[in-house]
Each structure stands twice: as structure tokens, then as C-alpha cells.
Amino acid sequence: MSDDRYPFTAIVGMADLRLGLLLNAVSPAVGGVLVRGEKGTAKSTMVRALAGLLPSIAVLRDCRFACDPAGPDPQCPDGPHTAEPAGDRAARLVELPVGVTEDRIVGSLDLERALAEGVKAYEPGLLAQAHRGVLYIDEVNLLQDHVVDLLLDAAAMGRSYVEREGVSVRHAARFLLVGTMNPEEGELRPQLLDRFGLTVEIAATREPAERAEVVRRRLGYDADPAAFAARFADEERALAERITTARALLPSVVLGDPALRQITAVCAAFEVDGLRADIVMARTAVALAAWDGRTAVAEEDVRKAAQLALPHRRRRNPFDAPGLDEEQLDRTLAEHREPEQEGEPEPEQDREPEGEGPDGEGPQDDGPGPDGPDGGGGGAPEPPTGPGAPPRAEAPADGSEPAQPAAEAPDAAPQLPHPAGPARETAPVAAGEPYRTRLFKVPGTGRGAQGRRSPAETDGGHTVRARRPGGQLTRLHLTATLQAAAPHQVARGRAGRALLLRHDDFREQVRQGRESNLVLFVVDASGSMAARQRMTAVKGAVLSLLMDAYQRRDKIGMVTFRGSGAELALPPTSSVEVGAARLEQLPTGGRTPLPAGLLRAHEVLRLERLRDPHRRPLLVVVTDGRATGGRTALADAGRAADLLAARGTAAVVLDCESGPVRLGLARTLAGRLHATAVTLDELRAEGVAALVHAHRSTVSLPSRKAA
Template sequence: MDGGEAGFPFSAVVGQEQLQLALILCAVHPGIGGVLVRGEKGTAKSTVVRALARLLPPVVDESGARPARLVELPVGATEDRVVGSLDLERVLRDGEQAFRPGLLAAAHHGVLYVDEVNLLHDHLVDVLLDAAAMGRVHIERDGVSHSHPARFVLVGTMNPEEGELRPQLLDRFGLTVDVTASRDVDVRMAVVRRRLDYEADPNGFAASYLPADAEIADRILTARDRLPGVALDDVELRRIAAVCASFDVDGMRADLVVARTATAHAAWCGRGAVTAADVRVAAELALPHRRRRDPFDEPGITPEQLDDAMSDADEQADGRQDPASGDDAPGSGGGPDGPDDGPDGPGGGADVPGDDTATSENSGTPGGTGQTSAPVAAPVRPPRWEVPGVGEGAPGRRSRAQTRQGRVVNTIPEPTGGLHLLGTLRAAAPHQRARGRHTGPLVLAPGDLRGAHREGREGNLVLFVVDTSGSMAARDRLSAVTGAVVALLRDAYQRRDKVAVISVRGSEAELVLPPTSSIDIAVRRLTGLRTGGKTPLATGLRKAREVVYRERVRDPHRRPMLVLLTDGRATGGTDPVPRARAAAAQLARDGVTSVVVDCEHGMIRLGLAADLATALRGAVVRLTELTGASVAEVVRAGASGGGARAA
């Protein structure tokens, strides 16, 4: 142990055996590709990860032996900080090109830990996963060509309530573990007791578990040495292929990860060959998250499903069943049957091109688990529309924005968004003779510094105000409205938007879904919206303004978009129609982009929804002209005064 307060011991953690095993297997075989740890707050995710780093073998480099490092990657890190960049100090001081390593190099032979990995920009997650899978980092940028080893245990932790990773990125994590607080009273008592004992005497508590931690560290080192000699025969390889095929996972990454994990588990257990028990453990860790192709699908495999898959694989391993038939496979006709939504950026999970509008006709009962999915809108390929102007919001895939990771469009005098090297050199070059330089490094002045102006994409806040009053309660219209909400939720998931829903009925406006990026929460909250009663539209619009105001305080750069689904028949309060128009006009003055979906029906049309759209200075479209998917298209086009443009 280093000086100072000792960390919580790995062997002292209670109730997280599956997580501990997944981390150990990745320590034995880093080629597995890392562990994604999903779970609620307060489940010791970070504690276990930090404890693992202290068990890894020492690293021997040019400076001698040193402990393996735990390198933490902050959510706001830039790509230069992660992969490395040109060493500007040596370029400007000595006039020679040199490379400055990043966090991936620092994590070599250690642990790279990314807390809240679901909030990390997608392209950085791709970079991490590529390095974890290949064991090397390749940099080709800014005139630098460099490659260095980076073999590390990648661990990402996340709280699903704060938003999900795309299915493509989920697939690229080797293993996934869902952690929850135990409901067993004895386990909970043990957790609290050990934590209190640690807080009372950290060094003494750690010393009491030192022999157990040392034993685990020795087993990891022994398993690493044993790993190359572990045999994976054709019987077990066929079992692995059969299990992966039965769950209908895409591509071959799952088969490779299960094979590597099973081999690592055999080495950890001291066996010289992979057995069926090793394959089962590997499948339980490597397959659940790969079944999630659509954002509305819940990841997971039940023990019963795994039992059935292993039983069928036993028959195939013994040659008693044609693996191509798959009639009794738990995934036949049961896994999420829609096509994968394809690579959504560099290094996406699928190997073939695809649309980023995922469909899943039979995803309501994946594998017979009884899971439910939201209704699926008809597939369309609409053009991508964007909110006018250039924002500064959170990274996403909808509207243009000034970002730290986007493409460089020009240089600016202030290097607040990162130094633009070539722009700085160009600014300094004309003044070298006047500054007395004849040979040697460039002579720079503060005014030479140039920054990079980058543009990328941002996510928006899409706020539904849904009229669920008595005039809207007809089944066909309510179904169309529900389809619109679901279609936009799927689109928002892919565009990295936040979504909120306000239900308007009776005498109140209820925020049924506070702003969230979590599809799981959104689906749960949107089931069973209540209908009936009057239509207090003015109250609903004022509630929308409150939500927008609160979000602007919390996240001032995320631009809002209001989607109002109503027939416009405001019937709640005194002078309901003028009050609704006044509330709409206030939102327009606040600069909120709006779209009104006119749900009015019947022979006589009053045009009230169109009047509201005018007050909102927004677009209007009739619900009867739209499917749920094309409502999402209208929202993509929705901009103040029709000012949206196609990308």
C-alpha cells in the first residue's frame, strides 16, 4: 500500500460477486474488451473498480517497476487528451515534431475507468473500445503518425436513469453486469458493517483483508500465465456458436467474446481446457446486452432462457441436432426481430450499412421473456431537418452547434476551444524577421495564438404537450397521438435529445415525464395516460414554459422545441381561448421553436389549432395527414416561422 489512507479492499466487497468475476476475467484477458457496469447509485460500482487496480501485477517500464495505474477519464475530456496530440511545447521551443501521449498510454497495463460512460461523446467511446479491443492506439492527425501499445482493463459505469448507450456501443463492450442493491437483510447488514468498520480505521481494515487480496492478485497472475495453454476444442466451440445463434445476436463479435471469456474463466479456475460450465458463465456475462437492438427493448437473459439455450447447445455439441434448423432455439422467432439500426458513426457495432430508424415488429416478446416494447411506427427515411442557427448544446445528432469535438470550420483569435496549431504558425510567420529571428524556434507573441472554431451536432429538449381531454379521447386519435410520441422518442434516442411530456386534461396540466434521456423511463411513464374532462390548454402551455425555464437554468445551452398535439378546443378556465393564445404568444417571445399537430376532426372545422400555431409562430400539420413516423419528421422540420432547413 502507498502512504496515506488505504483504499477499500476488493475482497471486502459484499454482494457483487458477478461484477467482481467480470472484472477479474478482463484482468486475466484484456482482449475481452472491457466491462460495462450498469446500476443505480450507491451500489459500490466505483469502489470495486478502484479496488481492482490494486490487484493487478506491477508494471516494468524504463523507470523500473511501478504499481498498475487506475486512470480515470473525465466525461468532458477532449480527443487530444484521450489519444494524445502533438507536443506543442517542443514544436515551438525546439522546432521538432514530437508526440505527447494521452490517457490511453497512461492506462497501459492498468485500468481505464470511465464513470458515467453513457454521458461521454459517442466518438470518444468508439476510440476507447477500439483501443481496448486491439491493445494499441493509432494516431493519424495534425501531421502526426504514431502508434503505441495500450493494453488495459476498460471499465465503464453508468446509471441507466441518466440515459442509455446506443445498441451499437453496447455491443462493443465485451461484458456487461447489472448491479443492484441486495434485498437480502443479512447482505445489507454486512455491507453497512464493513463500510462503517472501514471508515473507523481504513488502514487497519485494509490490512485485515490484505491476505485475501494478495491471494486474488496471485490467482490473476497465475491465470494470465496459464491462459495461452488453455484448450478450446471443437465441441465447446460448437456449443458457443450454438448458444450465440440461439439468441439471434448480430455479427460474430459475441462468439469471439464468449470464447475469450470462457477461456479466461477456465484459466481462472485452474483448468487446462474450456468446459460447458465456462461457456455458461461467459454467455451470462457477454450476451444479455447484445440482444438489445431497439432502444425500447430491455436487455437481459433469464436463467431459464440460458438453461434452454445450453440444453439445445448440448444436443448440437453432441451432433444430435442440425444447428441450421434452430426450431427449438430460445431465440427463434423470439429475439428482437427488427433489423439492427446500423452503424451510427465511426466504429459502430454492425458491419453492414443500416438506417438509424430501428424497427422491431415482434420485440414485445423477445425470447418469451414477457418483456414489452412500445408500439413501433411505420419505417420511413425522412430527410434530416434541424433547428435554425448554430447552438452550443450538449453533443447530439440533430441541430448544428459549436462543439469541442466537431470539424474545424475556421480559426478564431481566442483559443478558448483548443489551440489551432497551423493557424497559430500562420499568424506568427510574417513577423519572424521583425522579431529578430534568423534561425531556431519560432518567436511567438500572445496575439499569434489562434483557436479552433469547430462545428458538430447538438441534442435538443423536445417537449410534448399532449391534449388528453374528452374531445381527444377517441380511440383512433389517441392511438395516432401515442404513435407520434413513440416515434419521436425513438428519433430522440438516436439524435441524443432529451424528451419531456405534459398531459393536459380536466383542470390541470401534469408533467408525466420530466426531461430525460432515458428511454426505459420514458416508456414506463407514457403507458396508461389518463383521458377525459375539459381542456386547460393555457395551463398546459404555462406548464411548458415553466419546464423550459427550469431546463434553461439547469442546462442553458440546450435549445427547446415544443410539440403541441391538440384540436385547439380550449375549454378550461375563464376566457379559455384568449388565455391559451396569450400563453402561446409568451412562448413565442421566449424564442421556443414550436410545432402544432392539429387533431381536429369532423365536417365543421374551427381552425383553433392553426390559430395557436400562429400565436406560437410555429408550424402546423394535420394529424390525419400523418403517421406516427411522419410526425417525427415534422418535429425535425419544426422551427419558428417555418425557418427550418434540410441538412
């Protein structure tokens, strides 16, 4: 093991993550691990430490694709392989950066040489480097969707494909896939979550003794990495040997019909989509038995496999958190237990939960057992969250329960995160049911990250034109290339049928797809919006727009204004779940500082343009247009709106005014913003086809001016 790698057995706690990684090391067919957790929980440290435990691999010295000498890949681009001398090397850990491109992942093909010289010049990518090793994706939820799709397809098929204008390269790509993510920065789509075999939720322990031990070990490692690693060398060696032994035992493990029926019954009871969960659970249960040195799958293997393989497959809408009902799991296993199993001995060795039912919960499982000091099953403190539990028990007193009597409002008010305005504050009300909304786009053609909202030049989509390549040619436009070369063939001395090409002839495709945007909500939370029925409808509308932003891969942010000013309630993020939670907790009441809300939005957008100049914003102002301060305040609001319009900010105003007498102030504000004004009723996609056709010129927002 390299001295600069933190020892795997030195990591305190996190028993479930430890077990999930080791099971994939034993059986890569399990399908990888997705690690979900807050920042600073040693996710990356543990993944990097795992690579030092993997057995070394035999390779062909002249093969760039790490072919196994015992069975070389017949489609290897460096093949066909003869009896070349073989050598051993350590399994690689390949890390995937967040901004990685498709060509860097699958490799790049020199199209100019392929067409002009007939040479298949191929440079292997990261998938080739990770073959028979570990592919680690930090912040996997921040990768573009098409990149994640490509990675997961390669992991599922064990092969990478490169197709470029009739030139095809394919090679083996089998690796242990590990992804880490912080849910606060956004979720993966359910379809992508399902492609990861296992998922593990981790959080920092709340036990002072364990936290002290983590700090103690880290300081010891920083002071002398080599000496620290030597302390755990024996345990690392024993764990590596156990992985090798379990791999050798894996083909001998029998998955009997009783265990298989329990697996399928559990998947059916939890209503998971498709059959991938059943297959992953079966492979995980077999790996668990091999890890424990047994040749038959036991009920406790099935239970633990369910805890690792099902939680992330239980999401039904974007705002659901992954999870598993332990009591339902126990009931299902008991109902489908074979009668003869009742008298069987309990699983042996180091399986601490002993399969006794509800007391054998996942965080108590020390699957890796003798792999070194782990704080005595350090995953155990995570579910109760230690000293933090009592405040969470009081959380329902946030005013979101409609049945609470009015007398409880004073108790709830001090817990609200927002400062109270000068007038009386109304406790938060629940949002109405979300619905499908109309689609609002930013006009023009952008160059932002791929998404599903506004037109943009992207790597995907359909080809709209051709141009001279600015760098390496990656997307050849064959017709345009031939048209550019054809007039010069006589002058170049063409004699046969072959076309003579020069560097200046090549043209690349320009593709148009759709991009994601930054949707910034500016929500009026003042007293004029405080009527409970009205605010329920308004929150339901904003929640619906949040759902739409999730589906279109947008980033979101939220500015709220009430009382004496405006605040950034949610900095721009990819996590619509956090946005929904902030919206649910939003109280109302006080004055209406509309100019402050617009100016705060202008400042937020200014900073975001500096951070991400290619991501275009869409401003959604939710208000009835009234402003405290009379004409002076309305004039200030108009000037703030002019400031936003001058930057070419595309905007939509959600007009929340109701009642028989309407002042039309929100529509006046929309005019100053050069924005589309939409009422709550007009926001719904259902039943507005005639409205969309009638206002097609206004639904497409005005062109964005240059900054």
C-alpha cells in the first residue's frame, strides 16, 4: 500500500459503507455503490483507501487496455494478442472529474487521420484506464446526465463503444463503480439511481468519543503517514486476503429457492420498478454469504441485501427522500420464510445482528468484522443522530399542521428561521398539490449545460449547420467536408477514386439541443399575500414550478421579501428538494418591500453570471404587485425592474392578485421587466392550449441583451 493512502481499516465507523464497498470488491457484478452523505464524512478517503486492498492483476505489457493474459479481449484495439510476456500491477483507481467530456471518458479518435490516411488512431479514455480496477466519481450528481448515462451503460455491459462517422472502436471496460454525492447539491434522477447496485447513507457520528478518535487518527496520519500506515499494515493485509478468499468462494455459493422467493417477495412488497432490484439483491446476498465464508445464502443475507439495494429505488417523486420501512421488511421476510427454516441455527461467525428481527438493523452490521478497529460497529450512532434527536422531535411544531389550534402559534413563531416583520406574522401554511405547468424558455440560443428547457448549442441534439473546427475535430460533418473538398480535386491531382482531403476541408457539426437554466424565484411573503387559502395556492404554484425545474435539470434559487427587506432564502443550487423544504417553512406577514426583493435578485444574478457565465437565468417573480410606501415604492420597484430588463434578464411574473377589484400592478411590473405575466389559473398546462396559441408571441420571452 502506498504511504500516502489512508488505511481502510483506520477509518472509524461507517460500517454500512465499509460493507457495501467490500461486497463490490468481492463481486463487481453487484453493480457499484452510491454513497450519499453530508460534506466532510470521509467518503472520498474510504473509496481511495479501498483501491489499496484490491488484489494485483496480471496484464499484457504492450496492451493499453489491461487485457487479462488468461483471456484477452478479442475486440481489443491493441490486439490480436500473441504470447506476449505478462506482468503484474496494482489495480488502478481512476477518478472522474466533474467537468469531464465524453471524449475524455470513452477515448478520442483522430477523424482526420482516419479519413485522410485510413489509420485508426485511437487514444484510450478513462474507461480503458479503469478496466479491472475502480472508477470513482466524486459529486456524481453534478455530472451532466448524458455523461452519467454513458458511464452506467459501460458499467452494466462491461464494454465501451466509440462510434465516429462509421469508424468503430470497442473494448472491455469492467470496473468497480463508486459514486459519491452530497444530496444538498441536488439529486440524481430516479432512472440513474436505479442503475447503481447499492446505496449507502452516511452522516458524521454525534458521539464525542468517536469524533475524538477520528480527529486523533487524522492528526496521527498527517504527522507521519508512513508510521501511521505501518500501525494498520497487518489488518490491511488480513482484509486483502479475506477479499481474495471470498472471491474464490463466490462461484460455490448457492442461492436456494427459499432465499430467492424471499428476495422477489421483498421487491414486490416494496413495489420497486422493473426487475433490476431483484437481480442486484440476489447478487448482493450471494456476495454476503461468500464474505462470511459460507456456501449458502441465509435469510440475514437477504435482509442486509435489501437494506443496501432498495432504499434508493423507493423514490416516487422528486421530493421523496430514499428510505426503507424496516418493519415492513421484517414482516415480508417472515411471511415468506420456509417452515423448516424456523429451527435452523443462526448465522455463524461475525454477523453481530444474528438475524433476530428488528434489533438486527443495518447500521449494527459489522459485515467486514475482523478488518480492523471500526469503533465497535460505528454505523450504529447514525440513525438516532445522538444529541440532535430531541430538537428534531419538536420539528412538527413548525406550523405546517393545519389542525393545530391558534393558541399554539406563539410557541411556533420563535422557531421560524426568518426574521419577523413589524406587523404580525402568520405561521407557514402547507403548499397545495403540485401540477404540470406551462413551459417557459429563455429566448435565443445559449451554450450552457445540457438540460431540457431553452434552445442551446450542445453535444447532443440535432445538427443545424456546419463550421470549421476550432480545435480537435470530434463531430465530423461528412457532407460539408466532402462539399468543401470536391472543388479542389483536379488541382490536387486526384487520379483514382479516393478523395484527396486537406486539413482545411474538414467541417464539424453544430448541434442544437436544450440547456438547463438558473431559475431564480422572487417570492412575495408579505401580509398582502398572507391569506391562508391564497398562500396555499401560491405555494402550490411555486412547488409546481420547482417540479418543472427538476425535470428540466435547472439550478434554482429563491429570494423572499417581507417585513423590512429581502433575503436570499436559497442560494442557487441543483437541489430542488431543499427549495421545496424552504418553501414549506416560509412564513408570511408584514410590509411589502418589493423594490428590495427585485434589487436582491439583481445582485444574485450578477454574482451568478460571474461564477457561471454560460448558464442563462430565468427570473420568476411571484407577487400581487403591491408595494408598501405608495407611489414612491412603486416607482422604486419600476426602476429596479428596469435595471433587470437592461441586463436582458428573461422573466415571468406570476400574478397572485385576486378578488373582484384588481389594480393590475403585477402586470404593470411585468411590462417594466419585459416579462410574461401569468395568473395562477393560466399557469396550469392543462386546458390552456387555446391560451398558448393566442399568446405565442408573449410566451417566448424577449431576447436577452449582451451583458
